[in-house]
Amino acid sequence: MEIRKLTMEDYEACMALSEYAFQFKLTEEQIEMRREEFAKQNVLGVYADGQVGAKLQIVPFQTHIHGRSFEMGGIAAVATWPEYRRKGWVAKLLQSALEEMNRNKQSISFLHPFSFSFYRKYGWETYVEYKRYKLSTSQLPAKKITRGTVKRGNPELAVLKQVYNAYAARYNGTLDRDDAWWTRSVFLKKGSQRAVYYDEAEVPQGYVFYEVKERKFTIGEMIHLNEEAREGLWTFIANHDSMIEEVTLQAPADDMLAFQLDNPRIQQEVVPYFMARIVSVEQFISQYPFASQESPIQILLEVEDQYAPWNEGVWELNVAMNGTASIWKKAESEHEGQRGQLIRLHIQSLTTMLMGYRRPVEMEQIGRIEGTSAAIQALEKAIPVRGTYLLDFF
Template sequence: MDIRKLTTDDFEACMTLSEYAFQFVLNEEQLEKRREEFASHNVLGVYENGQVGAKLQIIPFQTYIQGRSFAMGGIAGVATWPEYRRKGWVAGLLKFALEEMNRNKQSISFLHPFSFAFYRKYGWETYVEFKNYKLSTDQLPAKKATPGTLRRSNPELSVLKEIYDTYAERYNGTLSRNDSWWENSVYAKKGSQRAVYYDEAGLPQGYVLYEVKERKFTIGEMVHLNEEARQGLWTFIANHDSMIDEVTLKAPANDTLAFQLDNPRIQQEVTPYFMARIVSVEQFISQYPFASQDSPVQIQLEVEDAHAPWNEGVWELNVAMNGTASIWKKGELTKEDQHAQHIRLNIQSLTAVLMGYRRPAEMARIDRIQGSEEDIQALEKAIPVRQTYLMDFF
């Protein structure tokens, strides 16, 4: 298998494959934007008879985890020509991609799967889901007077960024967006209309990106930093009641909209969304801010990772009282380790736990991790509780 890093000379071949595999056609302007993005991505391909037969790209992102920014490799555009499928090429590309991300210190990776089962085989695991809401106008939150002001306009990007960054840091797995991502992904895909809620002091506290068309109010993104801003934004939306019949939006999985309605029997659906994978146990945990402890914690982790051998083995994790962690690899499991207390888990389970998507005690109950009750509880207390969320797509 001839795997190579692709260059801009391979752009046309890659786009032809993407258009075929994902069944879309781009115009000249869109192709030019893709060409610019291509140059900044790490694109890998399998060559067969001098042609690109399969490819994927690693997009460099930053993601918030426990309020801290982590370097993340976003896997996207995985595609193979039909005549070359089932040759193990994607497996080879994913393994090569893991090596690339490890070298580039991208300690975590996200992707949007065509099949959750397929990517679980290579170490990725579900890390986030969201709620889909659909409300008729008579189900909307009651209009309520708020002390602030709602301005429907074209606000400066810096205003939306300030609100978004404050909001995104409250979750695990949100993107830290740069200006280019705002312009080419957020603005381009989430609705041309924008409204910002300002409090009495004139400080921006929330915004909504939306589209009103064919009597539908489609919310591309709704962000609020406090309850006042939430109420102000919903009152603005409800004031469209003569123009619309329904409102649709996505929200975090723990969103409480239904509970706050007079009639909570609204249409809502929980949808599994993206997957995550720890690329480097050592790099990731060394950055990870654990919860403060009454006393230092020491836990041994026996990690299984067939596709990233640098993660496989027994690790000693030490968490200081201030939540700072140190970790080092003890090597393969020895006879002494087999009799010592430690937690056994694969890279998928470790990812789900440290991303905050699942708790250690819950994972132990369903036999996704094994260990003593004492060690499981120590890990449970060490990992801060924080909801996962992702508002973007790639």
Template structure:
């Protein structure tokens, strides 16, 4: 396989493959915007006799994990012409991209899979699911008076950013959005209406991006930092009751909207969404904020990773009392009876907070001495995963 990093000259060739693989036709007015995005991506292709056969976009992002910023490589636009499929080219691209992310110190990677089983083979694992609601107008929350003010219109970007950032830090796996991402991917021209809730002190505490069309109230994003803001935003939604028949939205999997309704019998669907993969065990864990401990924790960790050999093997993990971690390859053999053993997918799921070590042991995804697994359970902070964005 011949790997090439694609330049601006390859844009049309790359887009032709995307249009064919993902079955869309790009409108002319979108082309300039898409080309600018292409030039910001790290796009790799596989060539055969000078023709592009497969390609992959590696997008530089940052994500929140336990309130800390991690450099993340977003995988997107993976596509192959049908005549080149089942030749191992995508597998080669994924391995090549792992090496690239490792060099770039992007210690974690996210992607939206066309098939979860396919990407699990290469080390990615589910890290988030979200709840999708469809609420009939007759079931909407009761309208309540709140002391603040809701303003509809076009707020300053800094206002939305301040609310989003405070909210995003509460979850593992949310994007740290820069201004370009806000403008190109969130507040795209001609889409959402906007409304912001301000408390009595004039501080923004929540916002909603939405569309009202054909008697449906479609929420793109609803973010509230406290119960007062939640009530104010839902009262605003309910004030559309003469115009709409239903409201649709997504929320974190733990969201309690239905419980708070007088009639909780609404349509709810849990949807597995994105996958994550630890690119570098050493880089990721060295930055990872573990929970504070009463005494230092030492765990021997056996990691299996067939596609990133730098992760494969026995690691010594030490967690200080303040939660700071250090990790290094073990210099001496350690017996299996003394180690916690898992593959890179399982390690990703537990460190992202999507699954707990104890439940992963119960289903056979983690093996090891009970004392060590219990220590790992106590060392990993509890925090829900969520993601509002798509790429």
């Protein structure tokens, strides 16, 4: 077997493998649409017996992290023909993908796991979850009179992007959507009905994508930038009460819908969603905006990373008072006198903390990081507090 970058000549073979592994069938139109996407992606495959036996795609994205845009490699369409499974090929593909992303300066990687435990073996870790709600019409938020208006129809993309970009920047791990992504992955999948909430000054402050079918109001995406927009959109939804019996939607983990209802006993579920992995400790942390400090912070991070050996070792992290970071790898003899500043951790733990999904103090409590109290408290202060969310799928 050999691992190689796949080309357009391999497209049909890749699509056949995906259809088999994920149990779907594409139309001719969908095949052609995906052909264009395939040409833009970095696809790695294992060749055996003269054919593609396994493959994965690295989709180029940008993601928001603490208000900055990071280059991100999205791992997708990981598949193997059944006769070639249990040979360790996916492990080799993932390691090759990490090397490829490192060369391309994609310092962080996301994926949607079929199994969390499987991808944890290779350094990915949970970074986001969401709430899934189901409400009957009697449980909907009370209708409110607001100063703005809801306009239903087909708003211009610029209007939707204005709202989405402001909202996405509030969370870590959201995608920086380009126009092509809006067209093929938002408009086609989130619901054909759209409505935008405009405030009194005609500034868009929220929107909802939805479908109404079989007395169900299914929300594909709802965003509101303030409480007024939230009330306006929920009033718009509640005005369908003669047509529907239930409403379903997903929301970020920090959403307070249940708390804001007269009766918070609604059906809600917390769903673990995507995983993340730092590809390059040096690249990622050099760009990472830490919290402002009263005085500079110095921490030693002893990182374990079997599948990305360039990350392994002891790193000296210095955080300036303005939150700017510098980091470099130290030789064994250089940190003997700094053991009080040392934190030992796996790449998974470093990722989930810097993404904002878990805090250093929490990770110490469950034995996922080790270090002195002073070092862990310093890291706790250095990492800004911001929740995670992802409204997309790939």
